[in-house]
Each structure stands twice: as structure tokens, then as C-alpha cells.
Amino acid sequence: MAVVKATINLQALKHNLSQVKKRAPQCKVMSVIKANAYGHGVLPVAKALSESDAYAVARFDEALFLRQQEVQKKIVILGGVYSREDFLVCIDQHFEPVLHTLEQIQCLFDTLQWLGSKGEQKSFDYWLKVDTGMHRLGLSADELNGLSHQYQTLTARFSPSGFMSHFACADEIDNKLNQVQNLKFLQQYESFSKVNNSDKLSLSMANSAAILSLPDAHYDWLRPGIMLYGVSPFAGRTGKDENLLPVMTLSSQLIAIKQLKQGDCIGYGASWCCPKAMTIGVIAIGYGDGYPRHAKAGTPVLIQGAEVPLVGRVSMDMITVDLSPLQAQEKTAQVGDNAILWGDGLPIEYVSHQADTIAYELLCQITPRVSFEYK
Ligand SMILES: Cc1ncc(COP(=O)(O)O)c(C=O)c1O
Incomplete structure (x- = not known):
């Protein structure tokens, strides 16, 4: 018998997903299962979280692994992709990368145009990520502005299907940056959709901490990670305080x-x-x-x-x-x-x-x- 054991309670995982849905029944859920599902084992976790609307991973290789293992659900790649080769796989495998730099977006346009030149008019779902104050990934307001005008001249097949950003301090409930980021997110979305007539974009902003404490930031898609695994994102609290079970x-x-x-x-x-x-x-x-x-x-x-x-x-x-x-x-x-x-x-x-x-x-x-x- 193995001495050191990690016992993974898949029922607890399902319970925690139900807690996410209870907080915002109107929202869709992309369950974050990057880094081998936060160390829990990505395949059994993905299976147990089959009630999710999508899975989110950080990297292309993680998405590819899931598809190779016959996981059929929508997969969002939070870090996006960088080459034509990887975009082609994304199109083929129905991955939805999150594009956060102008270089990635240019590479996608080049790829779609290259396909078009071969008579393959493929449309493709992807997310745009904007920087609302975390200053890690995401387009700045100026970059987004410039891009909006470029989109105007392109056909619908180039438009993103989702618009997202990420909180820097959602685990600190009273941090003023939360409201600042949320407001910037809405402003950036409004100016982008005005230019592009794209009011059908899906919006996503909320990680676990925001799901639990910032209902104004729930929007269309939730992105729970740590709370699925039964852990509170807030200092000084435990999963039990949020009605979660340890996985x-x-x-x-x-x-x-x-x-x-x-x-x-x-x-x-x-x-x-x-x-x-x-x-x-x-x-x-x-x-x-x-x-x-x-x-x-x-x-x-x-x-x-x-x-x-x-x-x-x-x-x-x-x-x-x-x-x-x-x-x-x-x-x-x-x-x-x-x-x-x-x-x-x-x-x-x-x-x-x-x-x-x-x-x-x-x-x-x-x-x-x-x-x-x-x-
Ligand atoms: C973009 C993005 N969304 C959502 C999450 C999930 O965050 P959490 O585990 O705090 O819920 C992460 C995790 O780092 C992330 O990078």
C-alpha cells in the first residue's frame, strides 16, 4: 500500500461546481483546470466537472492533451497561441484562445487570410483580453482603440466572440482597484462594441474571489478555479466558510x-x-x-x-x-x-x-x- 496518498473526492468537486452555479445561475461556467487541475489530475477532474459549459487551461499543450484524451467540450486557452501552426490546430480542434497582444491578433488575421487565399473561409471563436489594471496580460485602452478601427474594415469572421479581463485584487473585498477595473472593463467593452456593432460579445471577468464577492462582475461567463477545489480565495477564511468541500x-x-x-x-x-x-x-x-x-x-x-x-x-x-x-x-x-x-x-x-x-x-x-x- 502506498504510504503517501492524495485522495480526490470527486463528489466534493461536483458540490463545489454547484455552489458556483448557485451564486450566479444565469451565467455560464468555464471551469479552470490548468496546471493538471491545480494538481488534482486533469482527466478525472474534467470528467467530474462535466456540468461545466467549458474548460479553461493556461497553455496550448494542456488543451491539446485534453482533446487527445477525447475530452470534447469547449476549451478556452487563457494564454492564447502565437503561431500560424497553433492557430490552425485551434481552428481544427475548436479551441478558443484568449488573445492579449497585437502580435497574436495579427498572427490570427494572417492565418485567416492565408486560409482564405486557399479558398477556406473559416470563422473562428476567440476571446480578446483587455488590461483593466492588473498590467500582466491584455490590450491597453490605446491598443484596443487602434484595433477597433481595424476590425471595422474586416468581415465578421475576424471578430472576437468574447471579451475578458482579470482582477488583480478580487481576493481583497474592499480593495478600490476592483471597482476601478470593473468600470474600465465596461468602458472598454462599450467603446469597442460601439465601433464594431458587436453587442453580442460574451463578457467574462470573474475568478473565484469575484464570483464570491463581486456580483456586479459576473457578466456572461464565470471562470472559477480555486473554489472548485474547495479552497477559499480570501485570507483568513477556509472553504467551509464559503460552503465548499475540500477535494x-x-x-x-x-x-x-x-x-x-x-x-x-x-x-x-x-x-x-x-x-x-x-x-x-x-x-x-x-x-x-x-x-x-x-x-x-x-x-x-x-x-x-x-x-x-x-x-x-x-x-x-x-x-x-x-x-x-x-x-x-x-x-x-x-x-x-x-x-x-x-x-x-x-x-x-x-x-x-x-x-x-x-x-x-x-x-x-x-x-x-x-x-x-x-x-
Ligand atoms: C485568467 C484567469 N481566470 C481565472 C482564473 C481562476 O482563478 P481562481 O483560481 O482564483 O478562481 C485564473 C487563475 O489564475 C486565471 O488566470
């Missing part, structure tokens, strides 16, 4: 128990020393499995339903925990006991907070040594 439970086993004396120091660097005589448990998990090396002393681990704190440094294959909370509950730990690192009964947000990171990173960095089980 991944990472677990391992207790492989040794040691009685240490006051002053005995534990692990590499001998950096943590027992303040009194203590029972210490050794669990088979480490940064070689994706458990964060920077998790601080005190990070909770669940054994027999009790939270026991991490002590000493995280090493490649092991961590050490103080078992005294179990003794306080008159429970006795035994070698072979199951240990939950996050998931059922232990929100991943507690662990990411203790490791000075975000749950997104913990989920994505599980290594191939961990075996996955789907239920």
Missing part, C-alpha cells in the same frame, strides 16, 4: 514514535529542542512529496482526529510532530496511524498560512511520488 486530502502514516527528554533537539540543524520530556511522532511525508519545507513549528497535522503540531524542520521524506495533544485526549498514537496533512478535517488554508504561501501553490506542488486515489 484533496493528503495523508500518510506515522512510522516511528520516540520518547525524548527535555533539551533533546530534533531533526536537521537541531533547530527545535524539547522544552520538557515529550512523545514525538515521525510521519512519512516531506518536501519530496510536496509538503512545504517552510512550514513552521506549530503547523497542524491530524492524527486520530486530534491536531498535533509540527516540530523541527521538514525534511525530504519525513516530518516530526508533538503527540502530546493526543495524550491530553487520552488517545494513544501507534505506528501505522493515519496522518492527515490537509483536506478532510484539516483545512489546507491553515497549512498554507503556516508555510507563508497560498493553498494554490501547495496543491500544485504535489510530486509524482504521491499516489492518487479518486473516489
Whole structure:
């Protein structure tokens, strides 16, 4: 039996998708399953999320993999594509790339014209991304303006089918940039559609945080990622606070128990020393499995339903925990006991907070040594 296991609860995934829909029943949903579905395994996740209207991935290769595996649904490529060769595959496979630079748009026009010159008049669905204040991807207002006039002279087959942008701070509910970005989005859309008579464009702005806290930004298409996996996008909250269920439970086993004396120091660097005589448990998990090396002393681990704190440094294959909370509950730990690192009964947000990171990173960095089980 595999020692370190990521158990993926597909029913929880479906429940979380239903929570997305409950927040905005009028909207369509593109479920974000990039980066191997945030580390959960993209194929079983895609299957479990079949009630989505589309899937969204970051890269062309991710879209291609899904199609090669017979996933038939609409696939949006959030990072777009850059070459004629890839545009041709997009047209053929009905991928919808998001174009965010003038170079990408020019390459698409060249490709469609090249096809036209061979007598193949293909139309094609794609998204335009505008920069409303995140300053990462997206056309600036000036670039969009210039482009609007170019579109006027082109036929409908060149027009985008969707218009999107991305929030920089939606996870901070009161951040003023949220309203600024939302307003800019509407202004840019209005000026673009006025010039192009394209009031049928689909609009999309909302990631998980905006789905949960910015109903004005729901528009036509939602783009949930982290909330599908049962995690709250907001600092200081957990998935449970948003009515979400954890999808991944990472677990391992207790492989040794040691009685240490006051002053005995534990692990590499001998950096943590027992303040009194203590029972210490050794669990088979480490940064070689994706458990964060920077998790601080005190990070909770669940054994027999009790939270026991991490002590000493995280090493490649092991961590050490103080078992005294179990003794306080008159429970006795035994070698072979199951240990939950996050998931059922232990929100991943507690662990990411203790490791000075975000749950997104913990989920994505599980290594191939961990075996996955789907239920
Ligand atoms: C463009 C875009 N939309 C939506 C998402 C989903 O975001 P979240 O996981 O915060 O819901 C992402 C994720 O990074 C993204 O890049």
C-alpha cells in the first residue's frame, strides 16, 4: 500500500461546481483546470466537472492533451497561441484562445487570410483580453482603440466572440482597484462594441474571489478555479466558510514514535529542542512529496482526529510532530496511524498560512511520488 496518498473526492468537486452555479445561475461556467487541475489530475477532474459549459487551461499543450484524451467540450486557452501552426490546430480542434497582444491578433488575421487565399473561409471563436489594471496580460485602452478601427474594415469572421479581463485584487473585498477595473472593463467593452456593432460579445471577468464577492462582475461567463477545489480565495477564511468541500486530502502514516527528554533537539540543524520530556511522532511525508519545507513549528497535522503540531524542520521524506495533544485526549498514537496533512478535517488554508504561501501553490506542488486515489 502506498504510504503517501492524495485522495480526490470527486463528489466534493461536483458540490463545489454547484455552489458556483448557485451564486450566479444565469451565467455560464468555464471551469479552470490548468496546471493538471491545480494538481488534482486533469482527466478525472474534467470528467467530474462535466456540468461545466467549458474548460479553461493556461497553455496550448494542456488543451491539446485534453482533446487527445477525447475530452470534447469547449476549451478556452487563457494564454492564447502565437503561431500560424497553433492557430490552425485551434481552428481544427475548436479551441478558443484568449488573445492579449497585437502580435497574436495579427498572427490570427494572417492565418485567416492565408486560409482564405486557399479558398477556406473559416470563422473562428476567440476571446480578446483587455488590461483593466492588473498590467500582466491584455490590450491597453490605446491598443484596443487602434484595433477597433481595424476590425471595422474586416468581415465578421475576424471578430472576437468574447471579451475578458482579470482582477488583480478580487481576493481583497474592499480593495478600490476592483471597482476601478470593473468600470474600465465596461468602458472598454462599450467603446469597442460601439465601433464594431458587436453587442453580442460574451463578457467574462470573474475568478473565484469575484464570483464570491463581486456580483456586479459576473457578466456572461464565470471562470472559477480555486473554489472548485474547495479552497477559499480570501485570507483568513477556509472553504467551509464559503460552503465548499475540500477535494484533496493528503495523508500518510506515522512510522516511528520516540520518547525524548527535555533539551533533546530534533531533526536537521537541531533547530527545535524539547522544552520538557515529550512523545514525538515521525510521519512519512516531506518536501519530496510536496509538503512545504517552510512550514513552521506549530503547523497542524491530524492524527486520530486530534491536531498535533509540527516540530523541527521538514525534511525530504519525513516530518516530526508533538503527540502530546493526543495524550491530553487520552488517545494513544501507534505506528501505522493515519496522518492527515490537509483536506478532510484539516483545512489546507491553515497549512498554507503556516508555510507563508497560498493553498494554490501547495496543491500544485504535489510530486509524482504521491499516489492518487479518486473516489
Ligand atoms: C485568467 C484567469 N481566470 C481565472 C482564473 C481562476 O482563478 P481562481 O483560481 O482564483 O478562481 C485564473 C487563475 O489564475 C486565471 O488566470
